[in-house]
Amino acid sequence: MTVRIVTDSSCDLSADDIERHRITVVPLTIRFGDREFVDGRDLPAERFYEMMANSDRLPSTAAPAPGAFETAFRELAAGGADAIVCVNLSFALSATGESAQAAARSLTGEVDVRVVDSGKVSAGLGLMVKAAATAAEGGHSATEIETQLAELKDRVLIYGVLDTLENLKKGGRIGAAQALLGSALSIKPCLDLTSGTVQEAGKQRTRGKARAWLAKKATEVGELEHLAVAHGAADDIDSFVAGLGDTPARHPTTVTLIGPVVGTHAGPGVIALAMVPAT
Incomplete structure (x- = not known):
């Protein structure tokens, strides 16, 4: 079984980690007033802090639409994934997980998608995503990876x-x-x-x-x-x-x-x- 790992751009993983572990990252969007940026694509972190320092208004964030996750899930399924585990930032802090869940429901019967609430943010989420990717590389099933993440969530x-x-x-x-x-x-x-x-x-x-x-x-x-x-x-x-x-x-x-x-x-x-x- 081929299991692929999806997360969102709050994981703060390096580009090397994302490429090495073949992790798919669905980006959130950042808004500075009327200007909207896709996280990681047209707003690098270094540039973000420069903009925030020079702005009179604080930025805001928006969760990805369910369609962004659905597109990612479909592309992975088309590429040979038998199952997908999507690990998102804490559901208590963002609607991102809800978007992922909606996308997973829309694919019921087409591809096995498991959406996991990491209960973490930033580097904490990143640790869990890398653990899931390592398990997937080791041939673990989606169910096994879900169980491992539930245990790790309590430890991070x-x-x-x-x-x-x-x-x-x-x-x-x-x-x-x-x-x-x-x-x-x-x-x-x-x-x-x-x-x-x-x-x-x-x-x-x-x-x-x-x-x-x-x-x-x-x-x-x-x-x-x-x-x-x-x-x-x-x-x-x-x-x-x-x-x-x-x-x-x-x-x-x-x-x-x-x-x-x-x-x-x-x-x-x-x-x-x-x-x-x-x-």
């Missing part, structure tokens, strides 16, 4: 520190971190996104203390299977990564630039850690 931890709450507040994704708003001007928010929603995890007075808090999260977990660092064009990312030291992980630490989808809501300067504790 995501923590982040923001430089500003402005984007998260105006984008309507503040979630259970509402209490942070009252002191937004005087603190650096620390967030727990493990559940697929935005949860307050702490408050720090300075960016340095926020970075120390985040780095401590990596050491508190103990031995790690995977550790991924993601950031929103943070100018201090190199020193942060260097400060992690010899954090025990079975695989090399990856560092990725957060793309426009998550960057729109997290804002510039965000740093996040996605971790999988060793078993």
